Amino acid sequence: MGSVSTPNGWEQTTLGELIEIIMGQAPPGSDCNKVGTGTIFVKAGEFDAERPIVREWTTQPLKYAAHGDVLICVVGATAGKINLGIDCAIGRSVAALRPCNALEQHYLYYFLSSKVLTLRGDSTGSAQGVISKDDLSQIAFPLAPLPEQHRIVAKIEELFSELDKGIENLKTAQAQLKVYRQALLKHAFEGKLTAQWRAENQDKLETADALLKRIQQERAQRYQQQLTDWQTNGGSKPKAPKPLPPLTAAELAELPELPEGWVYVRAEEIAGFITKGTTPSKELLFDGRGEVPFIKVYNLTKTGFLDFSIDPTFVSSETHNGFLARSKVYPGDVLMNIVGPPLGKISIVPNTYPEWNINQAIAIFRSDVISNRLLAAYLAHEKTVRSMMRKSKATAGQFNLTLEICRETLIPLCGQDEQKELELLIEAKLSEVEQLDQTLTTSLQQSEALRQSILKKAFSGQLVPQDPHDEPASALLARIKAERAEIGNNAASPRRTKKVSA
Known part of the structure; x- marks a missing residue:
């Protein structure tokens, strides 16, 4: 295990010396139900923040977990995730770790919580990560005296409670920023933001x-x-563009009243080019590098910024100028996802490349009448998104916006000079919002780092003082080994670890 600095009274051991490991086993699907018949059945998908969510039962339980266990996901993308136990049956993606009396349940829980990324990184498997029984048994474990374990758990929970209150306040502030952003856009496109400028x-x-x-x-x-x-x-x-009928009184009645000099226009009146992209076959797409960047929905954001650092994809110039010629986009074009949820992802194409291309889930808005930044801001306004959603086709929870909906979207428009002023005001205020949001995001990240720092101190003996009167962990280990030797360790099937006196 290498050289490890061990606090007085502690012992470095392995998890297998202190727990019984019950690997889950899935009952037949025909024996499972969601109506409450039988034993609660937990899989990795039921893991929550602290204890599993109860939403499935089985009449043929094969492997059991108990309330005093610690549960761990051992298969899949969530391998290494930890929950406190409940009385239930467990599926093959879950293992139950049953501590002996020398090990406090929450002490084990918090220790493993500090090792989630390590456990996930060490998991193996061709298609998905797998944590084996041997992997769990061999985890190096810092065993503190039992009274100190209780003190450590109490201190962790005290500090985490304070930390969680701070995190809740930060998330509340983020939610308030979102409300402010939408209120700002509402005022902007009702002409209230530039009222003084007009005067x-x-x-x-x-x-x-x-x-x-x-x-x-x-x-x-x-x-x-x-x-x-x-x-x-x-x-x-x-x-030739068809003459568009004026807005009806019924249409105008549903819209906010605009100041003098402002008008509502359909998007197709001010954007001469509104269409959507095309998706080529996989063999025409190249990951990481290529000639022409190919934008997908995950590259769009809700702030107008295009994030092409996420899984960048490219197509060849031949494909771009041939099969995908109708979906070329250029710097300054406004892009909007038309398949969701979530809808409302809007980005302006940057000048990083002279030409780009897009897939079929994205629409292009190109206008020389309205500033692209104002157009992007209006399309990102929640009121605009909700209006589009009401007109969209929804199938199995998925919303699809047609090009007709895009072209008929009503946009409030003012004169060019006022547009320039409005753009400056919106950008200045949204810049403040983004800076505040980034500060809050950084604070949340720091809170998580602090959580890990607390756990690191806890399991290196630095969180609470040692008490020389505590029975040392070495005595606990010696008693465990003696009792195991007495009862023998040759059983053919797994059994509950004999409880030892603390």
């Missing part, structure tokens, strides 16, 4: 009629440019 800059305001006329002119100019491009490059002739 001080009457000469820079456009009337609603002038704004609508300019939008129609720019829409016609975009079509003329598309015709010119078609005549030069060939391909399919672009369709």
